[in-house]
Amino acid sequence: MFSIGELSRRTNVKVPTIRYYEESGLLDAPERTEGNQRRYDAVGLERLSFIKHARDLGFSIEAIAALIDLQGHPDRSCAEANDIATAQLSDVRAKIKRLRALEKELARISKGCDGDGVTEDCYVLASLSDHGLCEREH
Amino acid sequence: MFSIGELSRRTNVKVPTIRYYEESGLLDAPERTEGNQRRYDAVGLERLSFIKHARDLGFSIEAIAALIDLQGHPDRSCAEANDIATAQLSDVRAKIKRLRALEKELARISKGCDGDGVTEDCYVLASLSDHGLCEREH
DNA sequence: ATACGATCTCTAGTGACTAGAGGTTCAAGA
DNA sequence: TCTTGAACCTCTAGTCACTAGAGATCGTAT
Numbered sequence: 001m002f003s004i005g006e007l008s009r010r011t012n013v014k015v016p017t018i019r020y021y022e023e024s025g026l027l028d029a030p031e032r033t034e035g036n037q038r039r040y041d042a043v044g045l046e047r048l049s050f051i052k053h054a055r056d057l058g059f060s061i062e063a064i065a066a067l068i069d070l071q072g073h074p075d076r077s078c079a080e081a082n083d084i085a086t087a088q089l090s091d092v093r094a095k096i097k098r099l100r101a102l103e104k105e106l107a108r109i110s111k112g113c114d115g116d117g118v119t120e121d122c123y124v125l126a127s128l129s130d131h132g133l134c135e136r137e138h
Numbered sequence: 139m140f141s142i143g144e145l146s147r148r149t150n151v152k153v154p155t156i157r158y159y160e161e162s163g164l165l166d167a168p169e170r171t172e173g174n175q176r177r178y179d180a181v182g183l184e185r186l187s188f189i190k191h192a193r194d195l196g197f198s199i200e201a202i203a204a205l206i207d208l209q210g211h212p213d214r215s216c217a218e219a220n221d222i223a224t225a226q227l228s229d230v231r232a233k234i235k236r237l238r239a240l241e242k243e244l245a246r247i248s249k250g251c252d253g254d255g256v257t258e259d260c261y262v263l264a265s266l267s268d269h270g271l272c273e274r275e276h
Numbered sequence: 277a278t279a280c281g282a283t284c285t286c287t288a289g290t291g292a293c294t295a296g297a298g299g300t301t302c303a304a305g306a
Numbered sequence: 307t308c309t310t311g312a313a314c315c316t317c318t319a320g321t322c323a324c325t326a327g328a329g330a331t332c333g334t335a336t
Contacts, residue, residue, distance in 0.1 A: 046267070049267070049269070050266055050267050053266050053267075053269050054266050057240055057243060057244060057266075058240055067262075067263065067266065070260075070263065071263055078251055078252075078254065078259070078260040078261075078262070079254075081251070081260045081262040081263050082248060082251045082252075082260075082262055084262075085244060085247055085248045085251070085262045086248050088244055089241065089244040089245060089248055092237050092240050092241050092244060093241060095233075095237055096234060096237045096238060096241060099196075099230050099233055099234045099237065100234060102195055102196055102230050103227065103230050103231060103234060105195060106195060106223060106226055106227040106230060107227060109223055110220060110223045110224050110227055113216055113219070113220045113223070122208075122216040122219050122220075123216075124205075124216070124219040124220055124222075124223045125205065125208065125209055125219055128188055128191050128192050128195075128205065129184065129187070129188050129191075
């Protein structure tokens with residue numbers, strides 16, 4: 001049995017975040033000492049590690065809650081879990097696509113300005129004012 | 139002179155968002171009719187177009203405020219504007235890098251599961267539980 | 277016994293909006 | 307000129323996933 005601070009150290013999840021996960025229903029409320037302090041065991045550690053890993057992969061709290069629910073029903077089809085992962089994957093891919101377009105545009109805007117002039121003639125500001133200077137849609 | 143709804147239509151920025159920008163200090167408070175409704179002119183339209191374009195490129199409200207401030211001082215060096223754009227560019231590149239790592243990991247996790255089994259043996263759930271299954275850091 | 281870091285709960289703040297309530301104004305048609 | 311109804315107004319609260327701070331209590335090492 002260990003404290004919330006110890007759990008925090010072991011998982012690299014901050015203490016207030018752990019309490020937030022409990023409040024959100026992702027973590028079961030743990031046992032308490034007589035003085036009302038939380039005490040965790042290996043199960044709590046494992047659960048939080050799962051959550052942390054999923055968060056690092058960009059899953060939303062809602063999606064994680066669904067995954068945890070599936071874990072609790074080992075007889076349910078695996079398809080659901082796979083659906084959630086696949087949705088997350090296409091979400092990530094869409095974000096990458098969009099960011100790549102932005103990267104191109106920003107690189108172009110930034111390259112057009114050597115930083116020597118005055119803002120009156122600044123290509124950065126001109127580019128932002130006039131969308132027509134952009135090469136593609138974004 | 140046109141209404142906030144007309145401005146919204148011309149810029150594709152929603153009406154509450156326009157009011158929010160005004161409240162945030164990005165947009166000057168426009169003239170009002172006798173009945174207290176906002177009336178915009180070409181200057182307001184141009185300003186909002188600038189903001190919209192910058193937001194589409196992922197600049198924060200704070201960065202946009204700085205850019206607008208620079209616009210108001212045409213004698214100031216262009217370097218500052220370029221710095222902001224460059225910072226935004228490296229921010230975007232960092233995000234892309236991170237998302238690509240996530241993409242690989244998610245693709246791997248998702249591929250390992252055909253969706254046919256039951257959750258008990260689900261590779262998606264196993265992967266999320268056990269970080270050691272991951273191929274690289276993320 | 278005391279000190280002091282860790283913990284507790286609670287409220288409020290973040291960024292960039294979005295939603296809704298409840299009331300007022302504008303403009304077009306009769 | 308009157309009426310209707312869409313558009314407008316302000317204000318509050320909600321979103322997501324936390325983060326920060328206040329003020330009080332607890333646990334443990336000396």
